[in-house]
Amino acid sequence: MLSAQRKDHLLELLAADGRVVAKSVAMDLGVSEDSIRRDLRELAEAGSCIRVYGGALPVPAADAPVAQRLSVASDSKERVARAAVARIRPASTIILDAGTTTLAMARMLPHGADLTVITPSPAVALAAMEHSAARVLMVGGELNRHSGVAGGALAQEAIARLAADVFFLGVTGVDPEQGLTTGELDDAVTKRALAARSAEVLVLASAEKIGAVSRFPVLALDEVSGVIVDPGDQNPLVSALHGVGRGGR
Numbered sequence: 001m002l003s004a005q006r007k008d009h010l011l012e013l014l015a016a017d018g019r020v021v022a023k024s025v026a027m028d029l030g031v032s033e034d035s036i037r038r039d040l041r042e043l044a045e046a047g048s049c050i051r052v053y054g055g056a057l058p059v060p061a062a063d064a065p066v067a068q069r070l071s072v073a074s075d076s077k078e079r080v081a082r083a084a085v086a087r088i089r090p091a092s093t094i095i096l097d098a099g100t101t102t103l104a105m106a107r108m109l110p111h112g113a114d115l116t117v118i119t120p121s122p123a124v125a126l127a128a129m130e131h132s133a134a135r136v137l138m139v140g141g142e143l144n145r146h147s148g149v150a151g152g153a154l155a156q157e158a159i160a161r162l163a164a165d166v167f168f169l170g171v172t173g174v175d176p177e178q179g180l181t182t183g184e185l186d187d188a189v190t191k192r193a194l195a196a197r198s199a200e201v202l203v204l205a206s207a208e209k210i211g212a213v214s215r216f217p218v219l220a221l222d223e224v225s226g227v228i229v230d231p232g233d234q235n236p237l238v239s240a241l242h243g244v245g246r247g248g249r
Contacts, residue, residue: 006031006039010056011048020055050213052178057213059183074100076207076230081105084168084204084228090114092165095194096124098149098187099170101204107131118164120150120190137162139194144184151186159193167198169224173212174205176240179221181214188216200225210235 006029013020022040026033040056043049049056081104088094091114096102098121106127109115113133119125120139128136139162141155169191173181180203182188195201201224210233221227227241 003035003039006036007043010036010039010043014049014056014058019057020049022055025055044215050215052213059214076233077101077104079230079232080204080206080228081108083231084202085109087166087202087228088115089165092116093118093163095119095162095164095167095198096121096128097168097170097191097194097204098124098147099204101206102168102170103127105168105204109134118162120155120194121148122150123148139190141190144186147184147187149184149187149190151190155190156193159190159197162194162197164194164198166200166202167194169195169201169203169218171203171205171214171218172209173214174203174209174227174241175211175213176221176237178213178217180218180224181212182216182218183214185216188218191218195219195223203227205229205241207233207235210241211237 010020010025013025020040022033022036026036040049040051044051044056047059050059077100081101084105085108088110090112093116096105096117096119102124106124109128109132111133115132115134116137117128117134118137118139119128125136125138128134139150139155139158141150142152143150171180171182182191203224205227207230229238229241
């Protein structure tokens with residue numbers, strides 16, 4: 001079987017089964033496991049899958065550009081955002097990550113002027129300013145066209161001088177084994193820097209992110225304070241996320 005044929009077969013398996021196990025496919029096709037790994041590596045480099053230990057997973061829907069993600073699991077994101085806003089304490093300083101769930105949070109913020117909101121997202125900053133009386137601080141830097149997040153050296157310099165009570169972290173993958181992941185390398189670096197400047201880190205995990213794995217690791221689950229999930233999510237993996245992190249849920 002030619003490499004192009006194997007790749008088509010691998011993509012069909014990803015669509016049908018939700019994962020590819022390199023060893024099993026190699027046995028089924030009668031080729032070496034190295035050949036399958038090479039095919040998966042090339043597919044991953046083309047953005048067609050996500051490599052994980054032993055095989056590959058589909059590219060999460062949450063890895064799409066931010067404009068396309070607005071309609072993905074929107075009801076679930078609203079429920080997660082509402083649960084997250086309920087965790088905001090009066091007179092606190094919070095960091096809202098970039099993303100569609102934090103954008104929903106920004107539109108639900110408490111209206112008191114004693115709240116300070118820090119964000120690397122222009123969209124989230126504008127929504128917070130429009131829908132609340134909070135003090136809004138922007139993290140400056142180069143805007144990533146895919147995610148709409150400020151990053152790079154300027155962002156790192158600014159973040160190093162900040163401090164927050166809670167960081168509401170947005171990622172594109174939340175998996176009990178692979179941890180927290182995102183689709184952009186620079187965004188992963190920015191998220192880790194913001195987490196390091198926060199007393200608590202709470203992960204926003206709407207339905208489409210549970211069990212998804214993106215290309216770049218952000219943090220392990222034991223490095224965060226808790227995971228806020230959709231109370232209506234019936235995914236069996238949700239139970240594995242209860243109580244994870246430094247502070248549990």
